[in-house]
Amino acid sequence: MYENEKGYLERHPWDMMDGEGPKAFEAFAAYRDMGAKRAQRKVPEAIGRPDSYISVIYRWSVKYKWSERCRAFDDYQDKVARNAALEEIENMRKRHIQQAVGLQTKALERLRNMEATELTAANVLSFIQEAVKIERMARGEPDQIMEERRRLTEDEAREVSKLAADPEFMGRLQGALEKTEGNDPADGSTGSVAEE
Numbered sequence: 669m670y671e672n673e674k675g676y677l678e679r680h681p682w683d684m685m686d687g688e689g690p691k692a693f694e695a696f697a698a699y700r701d702m703g704a705k706r707a708q709r710k711v712p713e714a715i716g717r718p719d720s721y722i723s724v725i726y727r728w729s730v731k732y733k734w735s736e737r738c739r740a741f742d743d744y745q746d747k748v749a750r751n752a753a754l755e756e757i758e759n760m761r762k763r764h765i766q767q768a769v770g771l772q773t774k775a776l777e778r779l780r781n782m783e784a785t786e787l788t789a790a791n792v793l794s795f796i797q798e799a800v801k802i803e804r805m806a807r808g809e810p811d812q813i814m815e816e817r818r819r820l821t822e823d824e825a826r827e828v829s830k831l832a833a834d835p836e837f838m839g840r841l842q843g844a845l846e847k848t849e850g851n852d853p854a855d856g857s858t859g860s861v862a863e864e
């Protein structure tokens with residue numbers, strides 16, 4: 669049983685059903701808990717009954733919807749495992765961020781207390797770059813930004829030529845460029861369009 673979002677107690681599909689007696693539920697629970705190796709023919713032995721009890725097991729499995737209930741149970745277990753894994757990843761990420769920030773702090777503290785002759789500028793730069801790299805990676809940011817350039821293929825070049833020769837497309841492109849002209853936040857512009 670569990671409490672739903674409204675505070676009412678509800679049953680999980682894998683809990684004992686109405687009308688399902690203790691023996692039938694014991695058999696279901698044994699089947700449910702077998703996991704990936706689940707097989708109805710294994711249930712009699714699991715609950716201490718003779719193999720001839722299998723006809724009762726088959727009847728209960730249909731009547732009390734064992735397959736459907738086990739599917740719900742497996743889905744729930746999978747969700748719990750995924751959530752636990754995500755929580756572990758988040759904890760690891762937070763731990764790495766704390767360690768990276770701590771490393772940066774220690775490195776900067778050490779640098780402040782060192783004589784200038786003890787460490788080269790390259791060493792200082794290397795320490796800081798490594799600590800920043802670790803922190804960026806832990807925060808999900810790239811540690812490098814790379815630019816890729818390539819030549820257009822012949823098909824791409826033909827397509828660009830067609831578009832450039834299309835006055836309607838070029839008019840739309842010019843309109844879009846005019847709307848964005850002056851909107852570069854890197855240069856501090858306000859977004860106003862320059863008049864010619």
